[in-house]
Amino acid sequence: MTERLLLLDTASLYFRAYFGSPEILAPDGTNVNAVRGLLGYIAQLAEQYRPSHLVCCWDDDWRPQWRVDLLPTYKAHRVVAEVAGAPDVEEVPDPLEAQVPVIREVLAAFGIAVVGAPGYEADDVIGTLATNAGMPVDIVTGDRDLFQLVHDAQGVRVLYVGRGVGRHERVDEAWVVAKYGVRADQYADFATLRGDASDGLPGVKGVGDKTAAVLLQKYGDLAGVLAAVDDPASDLGPGPRAKIREAAGYLAVAPRVVAVARDIDLPRTGLELPRSPADPDTLAGLVERWSLSSPVERLTGVLASLSAG
Template structure:
């Protein structure tokens, strides 16, 4: 089981009231909400391995070089020395180091890669895995990794993590008319304002799906643009031609990496805390209470 950790702690932050606080009054709603999420996922799905995948760089420079608008609207402060700072709520940012410390004390693997997003970590671990993989994320971009033959599916939270949409190839075809790899092509044609991807003007989701159904993939669509006999309307041909520079680089931006340089780590789900003393201190300092106890109760099972 691979967790898109930031996606889940953002969801926890907005789903759990900020009245959930540590003894000193600091909000810990994201911390406790994430612990509850993990406890429920472990209880319901019993993974052998669990990895909290991490954004070492949420807006990699190599993606921005290709498409400068990539996540640009979410930048709080640009940095020349390291990753750009993402705009986050004032009371969420201080909780992220607490999450890091709690995961370490528990012994739950937290894995990132310099210059890569959590999506790329997930893509790399999915490519490496020999057995079934469940990806837990609120980010539809990762639908591109769905692969029934290799038992790769996305568990997409609809309400907390108690209600999860199981995204497999049948669901993708019914909803979007594409398979997993086709979803990446659909997304880059359609565009995604939340990621700053412009898409092709005039090509919406339904048109993109029809083009992919007709021509197979992005390469097939672009070959059709150069084929006078291909069944494209004049407007579609013109729009795709005018967007050819964007479409030449968009696949590298939209498709997750399968070869991110990951550190060595132990993915096995722990049955007991790695550092009980540190965990006890964190629990007391941050008032983790029932959320931590619920997770500790399901780990040995």
């Protein structure tokens, strides 16, 4: 089998499964639609892309303090309540929160690698594992920030599930240029200038997608844009010049917040996709307790077919 690494933005997928699927109850009345949906997504993607390696990348810290220290608005709107001295708690519907430990148990019983890192988000785990992976990499996410990792020469692309897993788009360098007018290696600067309300990134006031793209097309990167602002002889218009100057404080810190980490100390072994469940007895118990027969049978069958093929 040709080696291929499939990196899953796990929370992005189980949130999508929870909100996009009808309620499905286990015998004790617990909703298990996110568990079932995530297993279905893994089976679908593994069957379609036939990876040799697969990692469920995890948010050990969904809102790292070092990013908040740089930009206090970062994901602030998602915090349930701020308690002095306590870690931030993400707003997650109770019926979904109850399913997360079940997801972890089922993945462990299958033997599917789950990788997180203290003080980092799943995006950073993805960025690190995708860098110098030594094989083609597909990143499955609904997060546009990860477009910054797309790199044709290194075989890194994003399977973007913004319209659904079944209708995902294969994002390569040409796709990014066609969609946004910037190169993938410019995307982080593009996102910094434009901002992103969903992450609490204010961006430069008055600079949207079109203006951000034009600035980067003309000046190359954020450093080039800032140099043009400070150069009286540059052809940067007075409007954009003033807006960027007003956002100087934000632009001094935002690039470090937006940039996905690529150098965390993470394991590079034990990431192979299992060809059969690692702990069949435990998995059988989970199937019975949580009514998971159909998705577990499907994923088990897909794993067996990969082994045969």
